[in-house]
Amino acid sequence: MTFDDEKERLRRSWVANASAWTEVVREGRIESRRVATDAAIIDVVTSLRPGKVLDLGCGEGWLARALSSAGMEVWGVDASVPLVEAARGLGGGTFVAASYEQLAAGAVELPEAFDVAVANFAILEEDVSAMFTAALRLVRPDGALVIQTVHPAFAGDGPYVSGWRTETFAAFPGEWPESMPWYFRTLSDWVAVLGTHGWRLADVREPVDPRNGRALSILFICRRG
């Protein structure tokens, strides 16, 4: 399995699984999101008091809608055309179908000088240079990049080593035509990859599951390095 195979399978999965994904998100069927991680990302972005937010990997658009309702101007970008179409169906933002590579290359017409870019469980590739470059291009110099992702140290029993893993969606309701490869990164690799792409870790949040005391995710609040 080569690097490009994983990336291509990842891209394809978000097309093939678009309607199953839209349904579980809109029906609130992912428990960790409902009990903690949705509120965590909204809280952190809101605390930064942005006027204009770029939602990178916006999916079907729930976060854009939530932030719009709170008075922010939100642009959402996702590489999956059916997910962007689903987002447009409910509105609450301006939605654009584009890859991180297209954003990084400036090939997409978007406003610049966003106050905050947010990537909510949306960094799934091994090579993150396009995503970080896009954020550098589109966020104003004193703005922030907010990332929510799987908490590296609470991500199951596998060895604590960065590498590709597979999400089969077996724990999710609905029909999932394709499994999704995703790149697991240790905490130290997260901090390193931020540093090598022009960002530094300014703050961290770890929403805890009230039922078992475990961290459900991690949020990195990043500033230009």
Place this chain on the structure above:
Amino acid sequence: MTFDDEKERLRRSWVANASAWTEVVREGRIESRRVATDAAIIDVVTSLRPGKVLDLGCGEGWLARALSSAGMEVWGVDASVPLVEAARGLGGGTFVAASYEQLAAGAVELPEAFDVAVANFAILEEDVSAMFTAALRLVRPDGALVIQTVHPAFAGDGPYVSGWRTETFAAFPGEWPESMPWYFRTLSDWVAVLGTHGWRLADVREPVDPRNGRALSILFICRRG
């Protein structure tokens, strides 16, 4: 149990347990240190190529000796008089008995402009302001503070919340007259406490136990914020 009680019990434990501690360290009886964490702290400090190192909470002095052997000029400071005496017994550095509060207040005669300050499993208090202030005072502006500590997310099954815990030393050989209170800090609280005390997290290392793939500790490489 008040805050000061814990701090006083912590201080006392390092006097009462000094000879048991000296023995387990010098005989290499702490497995995690032998398989990974000793090498990790030496590697990180060495990679920074310092001439002059301040070992905060040096204990019986093993790290100072190791770094001196590698050609660095090392000063070790510890609040436990019997541990400092043990360190002086083997040499490999200049050892001073003083608390972080005394260092922070400039009440101890030490060189300034250290290239690196290192705290190897030596930040055990809830209130870390004296330690971070001492490091700000004693490390040169472009120097580094290196901290190795318990990995927050691999520190047992308790709830993931910062707070006082107790080390009974039951897993250690030897006679331990007193248990040791120590303050557990989540990752997000570590990053926050660095930020509020003039330091920022520049890099992270997570030595992994080769036998089970779990992280045995975490190292924070910090620069002035």
